[in-house]
Amino acid sequence: MDPPVLLLLLLFCSETWAQNSGAHTECSLSEEELRADLMLLLDGFNHIGPDDFSRVRDFLKTLLPMVGPVGPDLVRVSLVKCGRDPEVEFYLNTFHDLSSMVDAVSRVSQSPPLPGGSSDRAVDFIEKNITQKDRGYRAETPDILVLVTDRNSSGVNTDVLDSLRFINLKVFVVRVKVTDELKVIKINDDVAEVFTVEDYNSISNISEELTRSMCRWLKVKLSRPQPESLSFTDVQPRRLRASWECNSRQVQTFVLFVHLVHPESKVQGISVLGHERSAEILHLLPNKSYRIIVYAYYSTGFSNPDTGVVTTPQDGVRLSAGPGRCSGSVELLMDGSWSSVCGRDFGLTEAAVVCAELDCGAVSELHQGALFTEGPAVGRSFHCDGAETSLKECESSETRCSAAAHLTCSDEVLRLYHGFSCAGDMELRHNDEWRPVMTSEDPDLDFGSVLCEQMGCGSALKVEYLRFYSGPFWRLQPECVKQRSGLTNCLDLDSHMNETKGGLGLLCSEFYPVVRVSVSSEGASVSSEGASVSSEGASRVQRVLVMLGTNFSVSCSLDKPFVPGQFHLLSPTGTYTLSSVNHSAHFLIQDFSPAHIGNYTCVFCGTVLIKRCFKSTTLYVTPGGASTLTLVLISICVVVIIIIIVSATVLTIYCRRRKG
Known part of the structure; x- marks a missing residue:
């Protein structure tokens, strides 16, 4: 249960003598600030x-x-x-x-x-x-x-x-x-x-x-600097993008709340990382007004918010004459009236665009509908490339067709409420009602990975019961979900639906950045292909050869933007720390000596509501190759040997000719 930001009580100070009281409390705030x-x-x-x-x-x-x-x-x-x-x-x-x-x-x-x-x-x-x-x-x-x-x-x-x-x-x-x-x-x-x-x-x-x-x-x-200049673009019936400005580089996360204006209710919460200044808001309803509230979260707490109101337009496509809004004949709103979409050229790519536009999940079934009773009729034929967010963005032409496209979408939509795109509290929509997710038995990572994959978030790193919750929920059967039988088919609708228990939280691998480590030096070489390795997978330690007496640099970096933080280099001579600049840090090791031989690992620590640290794999730096002086001496020796050999050869030939 997620109420609006609970605005409960604020008692503060005034610089005037209070009425009916001799109390006087100093507080250097203007009347405008005392709201x-x-x-x-x-x-x-x-x-x-x-x-x-x-x-x-x-x-x-x-x-x-x-x-x-x-x-x-x-x-x-x-x-x-x-x-x-x-x-x-x-x-x-x-x-x-x-x-x-x-x-x-x-x-x-x-x-x-x-x-x-x-x-x-x-x-x-x-x-x-x-x-x-x-x-x-x-x-x-x-x-x-x-x-x-x-x-x-x-x-x-x-x-x-x-x-x-x-x-x-x-x-x-x-x-x-x-x-x-x-x-x-x-x-x-x-x-x-x-x-x-x-x-x-x-x-x-x-x-x-x-x-x-x-x-x-x-x-x-x-x-604390607060978000400002909140605006809305790409406003569609069921999605939009909110953008704002904030004059601070110290923001760890931005938290958005989406409220339905009539009737007043909170419908979802969204978080984005502090370097971002926009967020896509999904799962809206057409012809509805929403109040969007955005906060900046710092290490010391939340700022005051910025707010704005936006109204979504009417749906431009619908599935008619079906058992629900996510199944039926495809129709498009053109010039104020609905017209059929021809089924002849309507394929899976076009169907996926329609299902996504209607927020109905993935394509479940596609076929031509019944023949028009009065013979061929004028309709529209569409060709999409899959990148469109609405059917109207696809190439189209007017044509005569004998049957409309008939489409059934899965109507299975998951979201991570009050979280990030790949981390948060799990909610499932069924029969157009969003509820937290619980399970008929303890969930495991295999169960969570199916859900992460369905949202395009990789695999599950953690799935567990979170927070206090009292109210209706949807109960899933984990074993059924792991068999990929479809979430709707895996709902346990016969169990008691109003218990007091924690809702499920899900953390997917695509949420976190991958920490990479690499070594660079004019006198360094790597014993395998490349020195750059990630924090996922590879358990082997790569060897890096560095010439004694030379300088080399260990670079720590992230594979994608993340919150501000610090990189820590774990090395044989100790732990060194640098702040993240453009999501990377570079540690200079001077005059490579035997004391520097050993393992080098990068650790990145940043705060996303709580402090989290991520670790790279390890590079093993060891002496290799020859020093410059050695190379010079070897070169001189080679030249001397060549001169001796040439001289001996010439002398031998000369002596033989004298004898002859």
Whole structure:
């Protein structure tokens, strides 16, 4: 389950004296920068006396004036109370002035002392009820969740937060009279800040410290360059390309979220590497408006996003009179009306273009449809070369034909949600419904490799259950999939479809770069064909011959662009490190001596949400050939020997002639 970027709570500092409060907190941010939504979560407090609960309310009333300017275009605040069941006290768009908000807090009642309730349930409740556009949710502003609790072992479950993909979230926890140790809450490498007070009388004393911490976080967030100038090109009914600019070379990844505008819902998440400035968005619907949100992710966290809205056009091709939208007679929209596509010259290449244009998977069956009842009719004949993204891009001509092309596509489409093109959480579309994938038994790499191959991503490096998930899913039978029987035929539709379990994550080989190592020197040679070897395959060690006393260079490189990172050269004399420049690094080894004899291996380390390292195969550098001085001496010796031989020969001939 993937909510929109959860814009929960932002409390920050104002440079003006707050109304109804003597508190004053320094925060050098402009009014324009003080735009955010604020979410307070009261967890527990149903077993304390009315006086202590009144002190909790006073804490909130003290904190609210420090938020800064409240208004529809400035700061928005929401409050959820979690007793046995979560309750909304007010939404993000309920109040637009501070006094009304403070009055509402004064009227918050204490929950009855009943067992049950948890922060996890409250966070799930927030996702479904607060982070909605009609509740005042704004996807383009920073998020902070402030959890105020008196429960032992309370805190938001990290798995729940991970499953929700709280991209823009910072968590602050206020604990009152809690004795146990709180587990670390960490989201996107950002650890929650925890404030603990010993009794209810002192809870209001932390208001300024809490607000200053929020202000510091906001200032750091605003300092990160964000994507801008978001635009859309090649907009087709079911795909488009989003492009943006970002004035930073330190971006590790860009994360895009695609929201359907009506009804408001998130439909997919996409990640691309930090050097890229565009992404292709697939699996859209025709005649729909989408809101695209793009974030830049740095080693310190996420930036603010850029957003844009785009509407897809109507389908230009369809399969009519079939059992579903992915099977039937091929028809093309021309000048506002549908016309048949002739089946006579319609082959597998043309069929593949149509299946891809309709987002219906691969070609399953192709044949001519039934003869036209009224005899030959005017239709269009097409010839495609396979590179087209729509049938209209193919060469065509008007002709008379007796039957239309009839096509059935597999309607089996996989995607890796909230990930990269070849790494992420697996989702399968069946009956036009996307669901996470689970299996009837533990998956293995052979199962994952079939799925990777189907997406053109090579083989599987890892397939495992990831993240917390609760909701409907599609269950695949691994053994059936490995026999390549078709994903639809391998669905287990009779099993229970609404379990709480992790969805499957898939990592394919084509996602990672291949690390290559090579040696170059005027005095170097290789004992086999070429010194450049990859990190995949070859277990043998190649020998490189280098003359003693010469200099040589070890080059480390990637076979394709990847995130910024560092190359480490593992050598007999130690480990050396250089930053990646144009996806490569060059290490100079001077005056080759016996100490340099041995194995040389390149390791590249870069961060894609987490730090990852990749290793090349190994080159063994050993002395070989002759030094320049040796070659000179040998040459002199050869010349001297030749002179001696020639002289001896001449002398012998001369002596023989004298005797004769």
